Amino acid sequence: MNPAPLGKLCIHTITTKPWTIETAAARFAAAGVQGITVWRDTLAGRDIAKTGRMIRDHGLSVVSLCRGGFFPGRTAAERLSALDDNRLAIAEARALGAPHVVLVCGAVPGQPLTESRKQIQEGIAALLPECQAAGVKLAIEPLHPMYADSRSAVNTLGQANDMVEALKSPYVGVAVDVYHVWWDPALESEIARCGRLKALFAYHVCDWRTPTTDLLNDRGLMGEGCIPLRQIRAWVEATGFRGFNEVEVFSTRLWATDQDEYLKKIVQAYKDHV
């Protein structure tokens, strides 16, 4: 398979966490990167519309806003509060010029997963009027089963596709992140199904290290692990997907390195492995 084109490289602000959004936008652009996915924490204290213009002035596309979600709650009050935060995320995405908000759907430890899944689907359904009014979509990101306790009760692409089918809205789709789904024996068929549903909104890459020493912040840069990245991108592109390949790496180890050097490594790893 051909290497992924540099023009389709997007980097998440969380990948170079030590940088402000202004620094990230400037350095990404200088490195030839053409897409940026913005994490909401980087917008704190900023005029969001102006930040969107700043990003576009660098020639970058705003690919996604990360993240909304966390719909389940023990009480109705908690669930309503989650909806409010998601409405804020939709408004932020609109102001920033992001086409969709990525959803980490949430889970409550000890609450049955079936109940959390029901609450997630109800939460997304409740947001659809705001999505339509704002022209902002929602991308369900299935999370690895190791996060089923407290981060997401949606743990396979099949479940995300089921939810997309049930919600029947052009404003609801899926963000496929290789870290979460690479192990799934149904991955190829569920990527194809996601494509048929016209629901493949985003594609995230990184790698799985052996050994992995932390459940959250020990992801690998592409090429440092065992994920068959070219195989999975082939399946994704076979659906007609022509979006960005988004580099999303949470890594205490890599955040501690010089971020300018790290950015060079990201671009090289993208060329060599994505």
Place this chain on the structure above:
Amino acid sequence: MNPAPLGKLCIHTITTKPWTIETAAARFAAAGVQGITVWRDTLAGRDIAKTGRMIRDHGLSVVSLCRGGFFPGRTAAERLSALDDNRLAIAEARALGAPHVVLVCGAVPGQPLTESRKQIQEGIAALLPECQAAGVKLAIEPLHPMYADSRSAVNTLGQANDMVEALKSPYVGVAVDVYHVWWDPALESEIARCGRLKALFAYHVCDWRTPTTDLLNDRGLMGEGCIPLRQIRAWVEATGFRGFNEVEVFSTRLWATDQDEYLKKIVQAYKDHV
């Protein structure tokens, strides 16, 4: 649902790792435990048949031998060496008087999971003559997807059931461990299918802690986490399963505590939560 009967409590020797097998057998029996699953490391330097008699003299049943597996390898020589180790495990189970060997099936980082799964199935098939001769069965344990890189390419109960169906032997079944499968949306239906296949050989319990701080050795004692233990046991027993409920906890935290006190806690947690 009724609490699990004390007569169905089995403890894995790894759960009280600081103890020798002689100490474990004596203390388990004194606490009213009736089953023990033996990890192979505890047999080092022992006469295995004599150790089996020692265990039975305490009134304990030998429930399983842990563990065989790790079939995949980059080279034929590695795969043959894995088969030799599994043959040794089968011989040890026979000498000990264990009805089956639990299989952690293996994976090679970077080797396609489909290839590893093929090598696993071929490896198990190659062992069936020895199984029949020794009267020892093999129990495929699907492992959590977070171990797909290097420990097992069999990551769901559905995949384990598929392999049992393909191998068509009364000597091949499944060990269901809640830690690995609790998140799976297909769990109830796959447990029922495993029962219909007459392949549910073993049932392991522990709990999933929030947060989990280590991928291997931070399991919880039952009640310390979010796994719906009574719900899952109900599904298991609905298949007709009447075997032991095996407590298998890897925990650096709990291994560091006084093991006599810990054993009391295990028995209480079993009564309260399994």
